[in-house]
Amino acid sequence: MPKYKIADVVFEAKLLYGYTEKLCKSYEYSGDQPCAFTAVMTEEDIQAENNDATQEFPAAYLESLALFRKLLNYALKYSDGIVFHSSAIMVDGNAYLFTAPSGTGKSTHARLWREMLGDKAVMINDDKPIVRWVDGAFYVYGTPWNGKHRLDTNCRAKIKAICKISQAKENTIRRASTAEMLLTVLNQTIRPTEADVMDKLLKMIEKLLTTVDLYCLGCNISREAAELSYKTMSGEEL
Secondary structure, X not given: OOEEEEOOEEEEEEOOOHHXXXXXXXXXXXXXXXXXXXXXXXXXXXXXXXXXXXXXXOHHHHHHHHHHHHHHHHHHHHOOEXXXXXXXXXXXXXXXXXXXXXXXXXXXXXXXXXXXXXXXXXXXXXXXXXXXXXXXXXXXXXXXXXXXXXXXXXXXXXXXXXXXXXXXXXXXXXXXXXXXXXXXXXXXOOOOOOHHHHHHHHHHHHHHHOOOEEEXXXXXXXXXXXXXXXXXXXXXXX
């Protein structure tokens, strides 16, 4: 069985389809660290993902989602990890997470950062990064589940700021409170069904929102918007 290391969790997977193995190729692991768990994929796992879907998807694709769910279940229960639907970008070793409902423009804003900063900016993940509490700080990790633009890097970075994006004619940015960001972040996670695990998720989110800087950005699709958010959150001049 192939072994993988995603979000610093080593596991092996018995897969039914080659699609998932290809998807996770850059996260294959050949080191000596023991496996934390084994994911044995079944037709029942695939059917469960199909039941949750709003339309029919190929079984191979659904298997990849089922594997992701198994990884997330382990990460939340045992590794202080959550998935956070966002575009995560690293600059000078610090990570910035842009979050918003789908179609609002978080991927576009992250692209503007990359165009503006060039090689200084590394796209960690454009859709489903994993966030973990490690050694007294929150880190964001790349995963193979990286959105329609297929943007990810197998790396991690300490989170400096989370930014909620909304569309606006004028570019403005301000500090956000924990209270106003709580529902936003909760809506961008995958929520467990078990009560005790849900309680752990809520505690993780609360810790995240009281540990990193929080911002609300109203923006249009422009370089000026990217310049404003970068200068404000990083404290650096271009």
